[in-house]
Amino acid sequence: MDWLKILENTVSSLVGIDAAYFALAALGLNIQFGYTGLLNFGQAAFMACGAYGIGMTAQYFDVSMWYGIPIALAFVVILSLLVGIPTLRLRADYLAIVTIATAEIVRLFVRSVRFKRFFGGSDGINSFSTQFRDLSPFDPSKQYGFRPFQYSGYTFWTLIVAWCLVGIFGFVVFYLMRSPWGRVLKAIREDEDAVRSLGKNVYSYKMQALVMGGVIGMFSGMVFALDRGSVQPDNYSRDVTFYVLTALVLGGVAKVSGSIVGPMIFWGLYVFSDNTLRELTRDGGISVFGVGLLQKSQVGPVNYMLIGIGLMLLMTFRPQGIFGNRKEMALDGR
Amino acid sequence: MQERKTFHAVLSCVKALVVLLAALFSVGASSSLVHAADSGLSIDISVFDQVVVNGTTERQPVPGVTVLVKTEAGVAVGEFVTGTGTGTVSVPVPEKAGYTVELVLSSLPSGMSLIDENKAIAVITKDAFTTSNKKVTFFTGSVGESGASAFERIAQRFADGVRLGLVIAMCSVGLSLIFGTTGLTNFAHGEMVAFGGLTMFLFNVTLGIPLLIAAPFVVAIGGLFGLAINGLVFAKLRNRGIGLVSQLVVSVGLSIMLRNIFLYQFGGRTKPFGDFSMQTAKSFGPVSMTPRDLTTAILSLIVLVAVALFLSRSRTGKAVRAVSDNPTLASSTGIDTQKIIRIVWFAGGALATLGGIFRGLDEQVGFDMGSKLIFLMFAGITLGGLGSAYGALIGGFFVGILVEMASLVVPAELKAAPALFILIVVLIVRPQGILGRKQRVG
């Protein structure tokens, strides 16, 4: 049992690339779900917009990867309009239903054989990140940092870019939410009829929140794609949205710090649980009285099961996150 | 203090649920996991022969085909042969890395060839391992062999659509009624469908009980499962006064939890039931169908008619509709709303379970069979009108037909897309659905 290794992995995952791209996705989802109360269950599709935006442009259209950003933005807007126009006038659950469906269709679409020419089918897109690689000031063959925070040059580069983006968007969201614009969003979450009665175009504000959250989600997808150097359709399945949601609720909704700290803790816990279970099952499965409890291949499902349970418990007992504001929580009971 | 007590109560309920489910499935676990390699990672390679019969594509597994697996660097992992029955071989690999899988063309049975000759080699990238097993499938068969006329193809699709529609309708009734009576949009409803299929697999395959004998028990267990979910989770949330949006998110968590419990116990592959799995299709006019499919379709229809009659004729059924229409009004007229909610969860669970069994007969059983269906169920109940039982029947039925008919014009892999289209159009044109009612503001 190599506890030191597990501990190292856990600590380094707190600031790892997974935490960073989750933090971006969570910041976006926070604008929608946390501040405005929009149940966007298709954040994965917005992330796919970003990943495919840069991937496609570089791979198939033979132009600079950076053109991918405006293309991805266009995807985000189209997607937002597609899910927003029919649902934003209606009860919150309709958006949930439509976004989850749309995200699934988007995934089927990009992995389809029919559109393989554009999206690479189930193999995805694999060589597009050279331009980004070339920008790196670090030597890819060298290791940077100190244990447990030790990275190859390229990973170090993406990490820095990713956390810078988290910082920038964290700042943006923080200031936007303190502006009158943010005030309207928060009011919509509480009671949209009241906001409408005061002369605000609720529909338009919801759409703005959807697009803005989607754009940040898009950058999350880009970071993820650049780090892996590949775009895989199955990385944008519906569950990704739910894991981001869990991370967000863990950190606390409607708070910028929540959407950054939440993903860090989420990945810390996940890596700890995953590593521990894998370590425990390294020499075969665990069994009690001859009944197989855990095989190596079951580690994955068990981790995800724990995420599901975590989401249920958090929503029930700590809807304001583990660092929830007591005063606000007291108001829930009224 | 009170909060702590409830916390422990709910916690123990969740634990109980996990243990219950684990116990239920543990018998089936050992057999499904023999393939587990040391790393837990594997590449599952399948070869299927596609035969087009009257417009439907049938897939038959091809055993005895040799595949070569190499690492990215070209080092051979080994040579493997697809198994009898499944046409699949699971190749354990040490790590998430790049691999190539090559199908040895000469090992194909005579007269068979790959649909796309260029695809004898499949490349797997490191990131393709999104789960611990990566699936690679080769298809053989001859293209353009279809001798069916356009009319036959349309008729066949329609017949398949009717079958799918009946199953969706059956699974959705509970979903819609749960919404109507409690306001909850239950994202874990698909898992109740999967629960049905998997429980039947447990009875039929693992325990060897004939399907027809096991069916009533499995359906009853499904009803109890629905009741348990209500009692252990959602009734508690309602009592705590937790908002509907939070309840919805809890149902998402429940869905993730259940689906992974299924995956944990059942494994990631789909498997057929023991009974009625091998049948040849017979022609009924322009349509070909196996006797099994025909029987499930007729049974589904009978069940749905029975459900409709129950709702329109019986006292309880009328009460269910009254509560679903307007819970506050109904409870003020002396209807025991809590009892109705329990009935709805039981009936919804039972119907979803039956739907899962039928779906399993049709398409094999898998841990995610429900979550693949939930989106069609939502499209169905939205079309029919959220909260309306008849709406769910009509909407689900229509969505099933639409999805199957759509594959005449859109690629089969995208045939779910028209359901999304319907969903969006309905929400723009008539958001309350065909049979739904508008609600007042203020």
Added chain:
Amino acid sequence: MVADRVYTETAQRARAALAGVQPAPGVAKPDPILLADKVKKNFGGVTAVDVDHIEVQRGSITALIGPNGAGKTTLFNLLTGFDTPDTGEWRFDGRSLAKVVAHKTASMGMVRTFQLTKSLTKMSVIENMKLGATHQVGERWWNGLFPFRWKAQEKLIEQRADQLLKRFKLDHMRNEYAGTLSGGQRKLLEMSRALMTNPRLVMLDEPMAGVNPALKQSLNEHIRGLRDDGMTVLFVEHDMDMVHDVSDWVIVMAEGRIIAEGTPEAIAANPAVIEAYLGAHQGKSLLGEETPS
């Protein structure tokens, strides 16, 4: 009771203007700020509202009364764009409002409150107030990031909000969550928040519901104060004492229709009104539904 009323100058003016008006359903007024024609709404085959003609006199306090299920709230919803009628045409200050969505009616100067108060519980009282101000520069997202573009306006809004809070005696709760207010205070907050939109017509849906008796008197004063400030008030109420106390004109609805109109004194003596109320108490069939959703 009624005889004891002290009439302020504006009250006298309002009553004088309405003095010559015949007490008949759908009667024309000398200077209507709001008028509606043939407004009809069905809910699942049941007629909730069927108003042939209605006018609200500018600068007056008009009460809209009627038994449960008379369609008062539904009429409010229709007039303010929160619901769309099956047929009908109505004008506010000369401008047609049919097909105008809810948020636009508010920015045109016609603001409403709700039967169940909609105070935004997790926002502070002052934030609630500031939300009410219309035409805020900072409410456009691209300005949100640049405080220098909206800070000045925000300051003015805050001053106005503080004045209103003082007037409604909520200033001591300024920085508390609105969720910590009592029922009556929430009604006051909702009313003062509505005033932040600078309305010409204020529509109050049951301002007295859930308000403790001690607060009722001061709420009355506040409503009179609105008229003194030149606003028109239309309110739905069950509390007949309050209706007598405050209103210049009363419109009575039953089963979706307007059955009587007149001064409070005339209405109190109107047999049709008594019949409608007594009929309701005897459990006659009532159309529409009053349960808020």
